[in-house]
Amino acid sequence: MKKEKRTSSLRLQNMHIPSHILMIFWTFIASFPVYLLVINSFKTKRAIYNNPFGLPGIWTGDNYVSVVKGGNFFQYFGNSIVVVVVSLFMILFLGSLTAYALAHWRTKISRAVYFFFLLGMMLPIKIATIRLLELMKIFDLFNSLWSLFLVYIAMGLPTAVFILTEFIHGLPKDLYEAAYIDGAPRTKIYYSVVLPLIKPALATVGIYNLVPIWNDLWFPLIFITQEDKKTVLLAVTRLQGQYATDWPRVFALLTLSALPVILLYLTMSKQFVAGLTAGAVKG
Amino acid sequence: MQTKKHSAFRGGGAINPSGAYWIWYILPAIIIYIMFMAYPMIDSVRLSLYKGTTGARTFVGFDNYIKLFSDEVISKRFWNAFGNTWVFFAYHMLLQNMLGLLFAVILTNRTMKGRRFYQTIIFIPCTIAVMVTGYLFKLLLNPQFGGYALRDMGLGFLAKPWLGDKSTALNVVSMVSVWQWVGIPTMMFVAGLQSISEDLLEASDIEGCNSWQTFWFIKFPLILPIVGMISILTFVSNFNAFDIIYAMETPNGAPDYSTDLIGSLFYRYGVAGEHPIGIPQPGVGAAISTSIFFMLLIGVLPTLRATQGKE
Numbered sequence: 001m002k003k004e005k006r007t008s009s010l011r012l013q014n015m016h017i018p019s020h021i022l023m024i025f026w027t028f029i030a031s032f033p034v035y036l037l038v039i040n041s042f043k044t045k046r047a048i049y050n051n052p053f054g055l056p057g058i059w060t061g062d063n064y065v066s067v068v069k070g071g072n073f074f075q076y077f078g079n080s081i082v083v084v085v086v087s088l089f090m091i092l093f094l095g096s097l098t099a100y101a102l103a104h105w106r107t108k109i110s111r112a113v114y115f116f117f118l119l120g121m122m123l124p125i126k127i128a129t130i131r132l133l134e135l136m137k138i139f140d141l142f143n144s145l146w147s148l149f150l151v152y153i154a155m156g157l158p159t160a161v162f163i164l165t166e167f168i169h170g171l172p173k174d175l176y177e178a179a180y181i182d183g184a185p186r187t188k189i190y191y192s193v194v195l196p197l198i199k200p201a202l203a204t205v206g207i208y209n210l211v212p213i214w215n216d217l218w219f220p221l222i223f224i225t226q227e228d229k230k231t232v233l234l235a236v237t238r239l240q241g242q243y244a245t246d247w248p249r250v251f252a253l254l255t256l257s258a259l260p261v262i263l264l265y266l267t268m269s270k271q272f273v274a275g276l277t278a279g280a281v282k283g
Numbered sequence: 284m285q286t287k288k289h290s291a292f293r294g295g296g297a298i299n300p301s302g303a304y305w306i307w308y309i310l311p312a313i314i315i316y317i318m319f320m321a322y323p324m325i326d327s328v329r330l331s332l333y334k335g336t337t338g339a340r341t342f343v344g345f346d347n348y349i350k351l352f353s354d355e356v357i358s359k360r361f362w363n364a365f366g367n368t369w370v371f372f373a374y375h376m377l378l379q380n381m382l383g384l385l386f387a388v389i390l391t392n393r394t395m396k397g398r399r400f401y402q403t404i405i406f407i408p409c410t411i412a413v414m415v416t417g418y419l420f421k422l423l424l425n426p427q428f429g430g431y432a433l434r435d436m437g438l439g440f441l442a443k444p445w446l447g448d449k450s451t452a453l454n455v456v457s458m459v460s461v462w463q464w465v466g467i468p469t470m471m472f473v474a475g476l477q478s479i480s481e482d483l484l485e486a487s488d489i490e491g492c493n494s495w496q497t498f499w500f501i502k503f504p505l506i507l508p509i510v511g512m513i514s515i516l517t518f519v520s521n522f523n524a525f526d527i528i529y530a531m532e533t534p535n536g537a538p539d540y541s542t543d544l545i546g547s548l549f550y551r552y553g554v555a556g557e558h559p560i561g562i563p564q565p566g567v568g569a570a571i572s573t574s575i576f577f578m579l580l581i582g583v584l585p586t587l588r589a590t591q592g593k594e
Contacts, residue, residue, distance in 0.1 A: 016395045016396075020397075023401045026405065027405070033408075053429060098308060101305040107300075113313065124519055129554065131326045132319065135318075138337070157316050158320075215414075217526045218525060237529075265410045277470045
């Protein structure tokens with residue numbers, strides 16, 4: 001008798017009703033603004049006014065057409081993609097070379113270098129802005145995508161070095177001991193043995209940097225004023241002011257700039273979560 | 284032996300843990316890191332003792348700091364932004380991180396269904412650019428958006444100028460930011476809680492601990508390092524937050540500087556130029572960023588020591 005009672009209360013407990021209520025409530029809070037963003041971008045001006053929360057009566061793509069036609073939207077997208085791809089490639093390339101060396105080179109100097117990189121994880125690069133802006137002007141990189149590449153590479157290296165070095169340390173030694181004994185050249189060990197082994201860590205580092213770089217406003221805002229060098233987000237700041245009274249167009253503009261990352265996230269959410277929380281999970 | 288020096292270039296030679304050739308692998312990364320991060324950061328501290336820009340720079344000692352902390356106009360802005368930043372930080376620490384912990388405890392309960400679904404949704408806002416979030420909420424919080432519909436639903440009191448009212452603006456902006464970022468502490472706590480060994484939890488169950496006791500005496504002490512890391516991350520990101528203010532309340536921290544944060548103050552004085560002069564003062568900007576730097580050190584180092592184990 002007693003046992004039966006206990007299992008039924010256990011069953012009730014395992015349904016976690018209050019927990020589900022809370023999670024459903026927050027899922028609603030988290031997704032409702034995103035839902036409003038997307039559906040309102042398919043409405044007419046009038047429909048937003050009369051029916052702000054429901055699905056559009058008539059779906060219209062006009063807002064998107066006018067956003068893409070006005071402004072050089074493809075150019076902005078292109079710039080953002082170039083910035084992300086070049087920066088990520090260089091972060092992964094230089095970061096993995098450094099990590100490969102730091103994981104094998106065991107002297108006082110290498111430990112000091114490692115520690116020096118770690119310091120950069122704690123400090124936001126924004127506080128270097130005043131000097132960076134002058135440097136870019138001195139090197140004539142103001143209004144050049146190069147200013148963004150260099151800053152993003154510098155900003156991404158500390159975490160890249162940290163994650164990759166720790167990862168290489170954690171690899172079972174016998175995985176490349178064979179190549180090592182064969183006397184294979186170091187550079188060959190790097191690209192034919194180490195690189196394939198650290199692929200998962202490279203993915204983590206890539207995503208860790210992808211989102212902040214794509215979503216960064218600060219450095220484009222300060223380094224770029226020329227129209228044809230603007231990134232998507234920088235263009236959004238200008239266009240949203242220009243369209244201020246045309247809400248459906250602002251919604252379409254914001255959807256266009258947010259959707260690529262959201263979709264990427266939904267297709268590979270596991271790697272995203274690992275990547276975006278990687279910086280904080282120490283050793 | 285005599286080829287050793289050159290072999291680094293050819294990529295030859297076996298791995299040697301004390302070989303100085305490793306420096307060649309590190310050099311490109313460290314040059315970029317020093318030139319575009321370490322050096323400008325340290326040099327910003329030096330610039331805070333100067334006035335003017337490249338070419339016309341004069342040494343003024345601590346003048347910029349004196350201005351920042353006691354000049355009638357500038358110090359008023361600075362202390363205002365300083366106070367606002369603490370309010371903004373308190374929201375993230377108390378609301379965002381507590382919610383994150385609560386969600387994570389729920390999401391790591393093995394008998395709970397639909398965990399992956401909830402996790403995926405909670406994290407979506409974290410992938411959106413802060414600026415896009417800001418503009419989106421600026422529209423959604425406009426009393427004209429949905430004003431009629433809300434009144435029809437009997438919710439007319441929700442259609443208020445939340446962002447234009449001095450008494451609500453900072454609170455609303457902070458809550459929007461909490462809305463966006465709660466997924467990060469959630470996921471970190473999930474990772475931490477999942478790493479707690481099953482045996483330990485079983486033992487506490489057998490000992491007759493209720494779930495609150497299990498959380499407080501077993502789980503919480505074990506995830507203390509993560510609590511520390513999240514506190515540090517929150518602190519660092521809040522003390523240079525800028526995008527959300529820029530998007531929702533203009534870089535001036537409207538209305539009437541009530542949402543001005545140290546990040547936006549830094550932008551106005553150091554980069555864009557503060558109204559009404561409109562000319563940036565790099566020295567004052569550098570003094571602000573140096574102050575941020577020291578505040579971060581004062582906040583971060585003790586937290587690291589208190590929470591990151593006894594190594």
